[in-house]
Amino acid sequence: MVCAGCGAALDADAPLPFACPRAGEGDVDHVLAFRAPADQGALAEALADHGERCPFVRFRREMPSYRLARRRGMSDEDYVALVRRLDGAVAEVDGRGFVETPYGFDAALGVWRKDETGNVSGSHKARHLMGIAIHLAVVEALGLADLRGRDLAIASCGNAALAAAVVARAAGRRLRVFVPPWANAAVVARLDALGAERVICDRAPDDPPGDPCYRRFREAVAGGALPFSCQGSDNGLTIVGGMTLGWELWAQHVQSGGPPLDRLVIQVGGGALASSVFQGLGRVKDAGLTAALPRLHCVQTANAHPLERAFAAVARRAAAVGVDAALAHARAHRGEFMVPWPEEPRSVATGILDDETYDWAAIVDALLRSGGSVILADEATLRAAADAVEGAGIASDPTGAAGFAGVLTMRARGELDPRENVAVLITGARR
């Protein structure tokens, strides 16, 4: 794992490669990224292996946890058994384990779509956390870290919290969830039922600016809790688990025999989802398994779009000094580019209202290199997209359908040729 911001490289066998050791230093965007080269043969084999249904077994050879386990003497069979045990426990808690989620062309919507609404806990988020949970189990099994007494921690009151509670329960680990006082009652009830410890974070008048839940989460991590987070800046391994979504999509598209994808459109809140999928596809290309990737597009709401602002600023700079130099500058001057959204935003797509796009730099990198863009969807279009997706038979919430709202927006602007092959992710179930 290497810090994409400052270049610090962790020891390959560092047991808990979550955050950059220099995190917080300067205005640098410290985010640990998995940079070990892809194993071309193993990745090609995994992409072609539709018989293995569990993505964390199928793509294990592309995971730092697996490579660590093997270097430290764990056999392939033992690693697979460890993943299957954990996956079985997830299925006991949630009624379903991790399997390849449905993908195909939807004639009613006119797009290719990957449906994550039936995934563990009802969204793609559990992929991020399963990647971390497997890693923790591996380092414990190898005796590389003593994790007794170390709770997991997350700040969320939505899909990420629900996913964290399911996976933590399955892993037999204590979880602290930092939630605002107004958290949704159904989510709260489910967290309680799963045995998560809820910490309600009020906003005090003399608090520093920023989200009090996130501040309390950071304090917990500073005090020894393990970041069980869906943001790469808190835990780089969360991005690796999310890559399984990109690899599956790629494999399923190839299997479909359809023409190559022209564009992939992904909704962005904190940015881990798009960062994971784009980096997963980037590894397919780096391994020489495809010559070209689709153009990548992100969707934010017209009411809050910190990524769009950062992207526009880096793109302006790139036009003058080139993509590499612009990105290097942006990663070293985070505050100039990723400016927290000034007002408290509202939207029906509540899951993409983060006031900061934590994983912005990796996304901007992928957008610039693929010739993509950030699309802003207005409220009427977000609602129309959710209705259309529901009409196509998927019970998605407006956040889950927001990628398709981006497609509707591009169509309305005449930016899409109807012959183009476009893919979207339907990421979260209606609750």
Ligand SMILES: Cc1ncc(COP(=O)(O)O)c(C=O)c1O
């Ligand atoms: C259903 C759903 N889709 C997409 C997202 C966006 O993911 P990210 O925050 O990683 O950008 C979220 C985040 O909460 C979500 O709940």
Ligand SMILES: [Zn+2]
């Ligand atoms: Zn760093």
